[in-house]
Amino acid sequence: MRKKLLAIAAVGLMATATMTACDDSGDSGEASGGGSYAGSGETKERVGVILPDTKSSNRWTNEDPKYLKAAFDAQKVPVEIVNAGGDRAKFVQIAESMLDSGVKVLIIANLDPESGKEVLAKAREKKIPTIDYDRLTLNGNANYYVSFDNVQVGALQAYGLQKCLRAKKVSNPIIAQLNGSPSDNNATLFKEGYEGVLNEMYDKAQYTVGPAQWVPDWEPEEAEKIFEQMLTQSPQIGGVLAANDGIGNAVIKVLRKYKRNGVVPVTGQDATLEGVQNILTGDQCMTVYKAVKQEADNAARLAVQLFKGENPTANDTIKDPESGGYVPFISLEPKPITLANINDVVLTDKYIAEAELCKGKYLALCQQHGVGRFAKDKNDDDS
Numbered sequence: 001m002r003k004k005l006l007a008i009a010a011v012g013l014m015a016t017a018t019m020t021a022c023d024d025s026g027d028s029g030e031a032s033g034g035g036s037y038a039g040s041g042e043t044k045e046r047v048g049v050i051l052p053d054t055k056s057s058n059r060w061t062n063e064d065p066k067y068l069k070a071a072f073d074a075q076k077v078p079v080e081i082v083n084a085g086g087d088r089a090k091f092v093q094i095a096e097s098m099l100d101s102g103v104k105v106l107i108i109a110n111l112d113p114e115s116g117k118e119v120l121a122k123a124r125e126k127k128i129p130t131i132d133y134d135r136l137t138l139n140g141n142a143n144y145y146v147s148f149d150n151v152q153v154g155a156l157q158a159y160g161l162q163k164c165l166r167a168k169k170v171s172n173p174i175i176a177q178l179n180g181s182p183s184d185n186n187a188t189l190f191k192e193g194y195e196g197v198l199n200e201m202y203d204k205a206q207y208t209v210g211p212a213q214w215v216p217d218w219e220p221e222e223a224e225k226i227f228e229q230m231l232t233q234s235p236q237i238g239g240v241l242a243a244n245d246g247i248g249n250a251v252i253k254v255l256r257k258y259k260r261n262g263v264v265p266v267t268g269q270d271a272t273l274e275g276v277q278n279i280l281t282g283d284q285c286m287t288v289y290k291a292v293k294q295e296a297d298n299a300a301r302l303a304v305q306l307f308k309g310e311n312p313t314a315n316d317t318i319k320d321p322e323s324g325g326y327v328p329f330i331s332l333e334p335k336p337i338t339l340a341n342i343n344d345v346v347l348t349d350k351y352i353a354e355a356e357l358c359k360g361k362y363l364a365l366c367q368q369h370g371v372g373r374f375a376k377d378k379n380d381d382d383s
Contacts, residue, residue, distance in 0.1 A: 154193020173238025245275030
């Protein structure tokens with residue numbers, strides 16, 4: 001899918017000599033909705049970031065804005081971060097406002113290819129360099145792309161499900177599959193990854209192909225309805241490949257109604273607080289951790305260099321399946337998270353706060369499994 005580059009040459013649409021770093025005389029902008037940078041029509045050189053929605057994953061309202069703002073603040077480069085709230089028209093309007101009011105580099109995590117392409121085209125017209133963040137905009141021709149190896153994410157989900165099914169000694173289970181949004185290229189890549197693994201199991205008659213369906217816009221409520229129908233039609237479902245933690249939690253809600261939660265392994269992705277808590281309770285088999293700070297830091301590094309008129313390099317390229325072109329790609333490695341290594345996201349990276357994870361009914365589970373500050377106590381007990 002991708003071709004290794006020794007160095008990426010300057011992309012034609014690059015920063016001009018006017019792209020110099022601003023001092024820290026103004027605060028970095030951050031918002032959850034649309035609107036201008038300063039709220040007063042002021043034109044100010046800055047980096048613009050448009051995030052997609054607030055429902056598909058908690059990361060878009062919590063982690064990404066926090067880490068992106070910190071990365072730009074550290075470089076004293078002004079940034080405006082706006083979430084489109086799942087509204088495609090608003091996504092384009094935010095971009096137009098940014099491009100007309102001093103944004104010198106634009107980072108987008110698209111809602112869908114159509115609105116993403118429209119935004120990228122408008123940026124090209126103004127000779128403003130662009131970075132696809134987390135999601136590749138098909139046929140969008142962004143100057144750079146920063147994300148994780150999303151085919152590997154899907155493969156990790158399938159291997160995780162396989163391991164959980166083996167642990168439960170389930171024989172030839174029916175596997176249901178709830179894919180992500182059909183408008184998100186990442187969902188297609190995840191599917192490519194997990195189906196590559198699952199199809200081998202089907203060929204060997206180790207698993208039985210069950211119902212499979214896309215979940216529009218990653219909506220958990222839709223996922224819940226879809227899985228309720230799946231379970232009604234195929235009550236013997238023995239495993240669920242859920243494309244992210246939000247969809248996984250929707251599946252778990254349905255399984256609870258039928259008292260099958262914890263019996264039927266369910267996957268996830270994004271290592272959300274909710275997903276990791278579901279792992280603690282045994283309702284979710286695994287999740288996939290994509291270090292958002294690492295992704296945000298790399299996107300900010302590229303953007304700061306472009307802002308300063310420099311020509312960044314990337315370690316890979318990725319082929320756009322629609323245009324056939326290659327986009328310079330910063331490729332990052334995902335990590336599977338199970339009950340055995342929750343501390344990778346709690347202690348090592350502090351991606352999830354222990355105080356949030358281990359409160360209420362989860363405190364006893366954190367103590368039982370040596371999570372957070374209880375990890376040392378557990379090790380002492382074992383020594």
